[in-house]
Amino acid sequence: MSETRWLDADEQRTWRTYLWASQLLHESLDRQLQREAAMPHAYYMILAMLSEAPGRSMTMTELAQLVRSSASRLSHAVAKLEAQGWVHRCKRPGDGRTTVATLTDEGFAALAAAAPGHVEEVRRVLFDRLTPEQVEQLHDIFGVVLANLNTTDGC
Amino acid sequence: MSETRWLDADEQRTWRTYLWASQLLHESLDRQLQREAAMPHAYYMILAMLSEAPGRSMTMTELAQLVRSSASRLSHAVAKLEAQGWVHRCKRPGDGRTTVATLTDEGFAALAAAAPGHVEEVRRVLFDRLTPEQVEQLHDIFGVVLANLNTTDGC
DNA sequence: CCGATTTAGTTGAGCGCTCAAATGTACGGC
């Protein structure tokens, strides 16, 4: 049992700034999408990832990895999206386990309708205020975090 | 109605890296606290902010601003915390509107018990992997975002 | 082949959050 290495004043300040900002950022995004497209941000991402896949189709497991979601979360989400007619699920022939989710035309239309407002919001809350250097720094910093979490959480 | 300024490849890449990383980061934090201290991260923050206030007490509105929470969210949260005996609420004498929340000794003990593990997790997921320069960059970037959102969302 | 394990996905309970509405208190104008 070692002594706790507390955060120093600088780290503390940075940590809280990050925490509040990222929280507000996510809430802004979510509110905008909820207001203008009647979907939460997580659902938007599912539609977006599907739209970029060949045949607008993907296995549930692939999709879960892409959106960094648990199998459970994705299953619940896709169930709702299917009920709205935006996604369609069917078992892959030849393998009774895997399910393939497909973006429907209605789903693609909903995504296309939501996209411009969403992108504008992303610019408003983030990119419009940052210099190109800061954008690069942001990428590097969270690249490190992502690599770290992808490996350490996987064991 | 102007043309949408879509994200270019660099922005897209940065945006998704940030999104996934911040999501995983938040989930790691939340899981660790839930596992080891049986509280979500938002509740930890409420206790932490109260613990730093004079008399370990604060108005609900002040507290809400500090943790960047809606009045509703805070009210629900403090209700749970009060049921657990970690926070106590009472009306301020002389003003029947404002409620003062106070961290109890049990609440302080719970916070103290949770803190070391939480700080370690914060280090593990973030600070241990970043250079001092990156920490400073992180602070600057989200300082901008925070200032932006605090002003634009307030009107 | 057959039983045990692994893999893919779903389900249900419980909880925190959002949004809108409601409650109760203070204040400002006449």
Added chain:
DNA sequence: GCCGTACATTTGAGCGCTCAACTAAATCGG
């Protein structure tokens, strides 16, 4: 003093997420 408004907080419904349990199909070892 009284009424309308603004303020401080709470409440309840609905929803997305987590966790753990479950179903069912593929695979592997003997």
